[in-house]
Amino acid sequence: MPIISNANHDFSNLSVSDDSSLDHIFTEIPETETIKGVYYQRAQFIRHREDLLSVDHGLLALINVGGNRYTFPWSTLEQFPLTRLGRLKPCSSLEEIACVCDDYDETQHEFFFDRSPNAFRVILNFLAAGKLRMLREMCALSLHEELNYWGVEMAYMERCCKRKMYTRIEENAELERREEERRQRSLQLRPPAEETRYRKFMNHLRDTVENPQSGLPGKIFAVLSVLMVAVTVISLCISTMPDLREEENRVSFNNKHRHITKLNCCGKEHGDVIVL
Structure with missing residues (x-):
């Protein structure tokens, strides 16, 4: 066949x-x-x-x-x-x-x-x-x-x-x-964007932030972003360590005690009674 x-x-x-x-x-x-x-x-x-x-x-x-x-x-x-x-x-x-x-x-x-x-x-x-x-x-x-x-x-x-x-x-x-004709018609009706100095600067800034391969500024920004994220993660991990939390609690307790003592002294000078 x-x-x-x-x-x-x-x-x-x-x-x-x-x-x-x-x-x-x-x-x-x-x-x-x-x-x-x-x-x-x-x-x-x-x-x-x-x-x-x-x-x-x-x-x-x-x-x-x-x-x-x-x-x-x-x-x-x-x-x-x-x-x-x-x-x-x-x-x-x-x-x-x-x-x-x-x-x-x-x-x-x-x-x-x-x-x-x-x-x-x-x-x-x-x-x-x-x-x-x-x-x-x-x-x-x-x-x-x-x-x-x-x-x-x-x-x-x-x-x-x-x-x-x-x-x-x-x-x-x-x-x-019809879809292609509609798309071509919309492109023809859209006014062309003027390539001003401000627009060039904004385009360059957007490429620097979004595309690390755009050049040296983009790579530097990407490295700084990674470093900031790493520092943030490390600081959060350190803040959860038991020794550091005990030190923070002790410092907080001392500050609170000094604040209460100061309030008591001020209350005695003015004849007030401070109840805690």
Whole structure:
């Protein structure tokens, strides 16, 4: 089954408000029918680790996607040579395998892909049954990203799903275009800031305080800041020492005693009675 690409399509004449502008894309490739009776011959989900012992790696490719293991006959992957899984067949070295998948277990002959196992259900159904359909719980843009990663063309997607995806992609592109225009318009309306001497000084002062790599003043300020923090921490630690606390309590008691004595003397001179 050859890979058909839509890379040469011109989407500039598409319109979100009018779905009829997408019809010429969907009529190029007719909807495919599900291949009956060969689903489990083309893909198998490994439910138990002991099932890995019976895998013939010469005939089957062991694929691990986000922790879920599947086996695909190499003959199935050969039918999709431009997909990421199809590119595993001609790999003859670890360097070539590393360019296709995220990891490879030489002992188990297991190819690991760090991708969403839920999104891979779309790819699994396509390879096994020949049907490429969107999942209801999956974002159209996320599915588009997954299809690009696995190298599966949207030309194989069913008509209704393809319409939803193209419409959602166009809506997102239109939102990004409007956001960029709004940003450019705000930059044009904003008056340019005058580079006065005061502004230069404030910019230099801000760089000195925030960026130690701005120059020698910034490095000196950073060193002084670290020293001040260190002195503060050391002084707090010293103040908690028992001997020093006893000395502070003794000095405080003597000062309080002298203050009371002074009050008593003043009270006697004026004939007052001081009660403590």
